[in-house]
Amino acid sequence: MWERSKELYDVAKTLMPGGVSSPVRAVKPFPFYTRKARGSRIYDVDGNEYIDYCMAYGPLILGHADERVKEAVKSALENGWVYGTPIELEIEYAKLITSIYPSIDMVRFTNTGSEATMSALRLAKGFTGRDKFVKIEGSFHGAHDSVLVKAGSGATTHGTPNSAGVPEDFVKNTLQSPYNDVEALAEIVEKNRDELAALILEPVMGNSTLIIPEDGYLREVRKITEENDVLLIFDEVITGFRLSLGGAQEYYGVKPDITTLGKIAGGGFPIGIVGGRREIMEHFSPSGAVYQAGTFSGNPVSLTAGYTTAKILSEERPYDELRRKTEELVKAVRDGIEDGKVEGVEVDSIESMFCVYFGERPRDYASALRLDKERFMKFYWKLLENGVFFPPSQYESCFMSTAHSMEDVERTAEVILKCLAEL
Numbered sequence: 551m552w553e554r555s556k557e558l559y560d561v562a563k564t565l566m567p568g569g570v571s572s573p574v575r576a577v578k579p580f581p582f583y584t585r586k587a588r589g590s591r592i593y594d595v596d597g598n599e600y601i602d603y604c605m606a607y608g609p610l611i612l613g614h615a616d617e618r619v620k621e622a623v624k625s626a627l628e629n630g631w632v633y634g635t636p637i638e639l640e641i642e643y644a645k646l647i648t649s650i651y652p653s654i655d656m657v658r659f660t661n662t663g664s665e666a667t668m669s670a671l672r673l674a675k676g677f678t679g680r681d682k683f684v685k686i687e688g689s690f691h692g693a694h695d696s697v698l699v700k701a702g703s704g705a706t707t708h709g710t711p712n713s714a715g716v717p718e719d720f721v722k723n724t725l726q727s728p729y730n731d732v733e734a735l736a737e738i739v740e741k742n743r744d745e746l747a748a749l750i751l752e753p754v755m756g757n758s759t760l761i762i763p764e765d766g767y768l769r770e771v772r773k774i775t776e777e778n779d780v781l782l783i784f785d786e787v788i789t790g791f792r793l794s795l796g797g798a799q800e801y802y803g804v805k806p807d808i809t810t811l812g813k814i815a816g817g818g819f820p821i822g823i824v825g826g827r828r829e830i831m832e833h834f835s836p837s838g839a840v841y842q843a844g845t846f847s848g849n850p851v852s853l854t855a856g857y858t859t860a861k862i863l864s865e866e867r868p869y870d871e872l873r874r875k876t877e878e879l880v881k882a883v884r885d886g887i888e889d890g891k892v893e894g895v896e897v898d899s900i901e902s903m904f905c906v907y908f909g910e911r912p913r914d915y916a917s918a919l920r921l922d923k924e925r926f927m928k929f930y931w932k933l934l935e936n937g938v939f940f941p942p943s944q945y946e947s948c949f950m951s952t953a954h955s956m957e958d959v960e961r962t963a964e965v966i967l968k969c970l971a972e973l
């Protein structure tokens with residue numbers, strides 16, 4: 551079924567570590583190689599077609615190759631694609647973001663979510679004059695040194711949550727707290743308050759499976775950080791424009807001091823954005839002393855795709871429809887699991903993010919680690935054989951897009967239940 555993909559991967563392994571450009575793609579024994587993608591579908595070089603719920607790990611809320619985004623990018627390309635000068639679209643996009651996210655007065659455009667979180671943490675340290683920060687166990691904020699401790703996503707999938715090559719000295723200022731545990735967080739923040747610049751968290755965890763905040767957790771997080779004069783950074787690289795137009799902060803009504811955006815914010819092209827209160831943001835160079843820069847930052851192509859996507863989302867507000875489709879899928883699978891008496895599998899969703907758990911639905915990283923990831927991988931391969939593509943790890947989340955039809959959803963529920971029954 552995957553002869554050509556296998557051949558390509560054998561060559562790739564001789565030229566790139568693990569044969570890939572990002573570890574999550576290195577599926578054992580080989581990944582499929584993509585030929586093209588349109589709407590809800592992704593097609594491999596072996597002639598197979600899949601309904602896609604990986605969706606490039608989140609950016610494609612409008613589905614693959616949305617025509618409106620494509621046309622906007624094509625016309626932007628007519629004028630060149632990188633200038634090294636400011637462009638008017640930066641102002642337009644900044645205005646749009648600040649109008650959607652009331653916690654954001656100013657933005658700095660970067661190239662990736664990793665750069666955004668790295669810069670946000672540097673900004674928090676520069677602003678407060680303190681060196682330490684707290685992250686949540688199992689969260690993933692990209693692949694930069696200070697956050698590669700108990701990191702989720704590919705770092706956990708490949709058994710390296712604490713990356714080699716990161717000197718102990720670099721991570722001595724990274725403190726960890728379990729998700730959904732208010733007492734543990736309060737203790738660590740109170741104990742370190744004079745040295746703590748910030749708490750960074752994914753408001754909904756999307757990189758250690760999908761973990762949903764318990765009632766009131768995010769409000770307590772805000773209270774604890776505020777009372778202890780610690781900045782709160784919401785890493786909304788996944789949840790921004792996804793949980794709602796205004797991200798998790800709008801959805802839960804909690805206002806962070808600094809926000810990082812990415813993925814959907816670039817409409818499928820590389821981007822990262824740091825946003826926050828003016829008094830904090832003005833510490834970025836050149837108005838302040840926190841250095842942050844990039845040759846490709848604010849590039850016209852990513853900005854065009856991101857701005858076009860954000861405009862479409864703000865005009866069409868497809869969030870009810872996205873939620874309905876996702877809930878339909880989850881309900882059909884949940885009912886099927888109950889009827890078929892499938893043991894040890896749960897399913898859950900929040901808005902257009904969902905996950906099939908091989909074990910009990912987790913509430914933190916420790917419980918996510920107890921899931922049966924080998925069984926998940928058997929399920930993954932069965933799904934592929936039946937024309938459905940999930941992200942290739944138990945620790946990733948699945949994403950619904952506006953391009954998925956109700957027929958896709960019904961077909962997917964059938965396939966999931968068939969595969970579970972065959973396991």
Ligand SMILES: Cc1ncc(COP(=O)(O)O)c(C=O)c1O
Binds near residue numbers: 663813821822
């Ligand atoms: C929550 C979160 N933050 C940051 C990142 C890093 O973004 P990027 O892959 O664009 O560097 C990711 C994904 O990789 C993410 O899921």
Ligand SMILES: N[C@H](C=O)CCC(=O)O
Binds near residue numbers: 573946
């Ligand atoms: N889970 C990661 C981002 O959200 C997956 C992207 C990657 O590491 O390539």
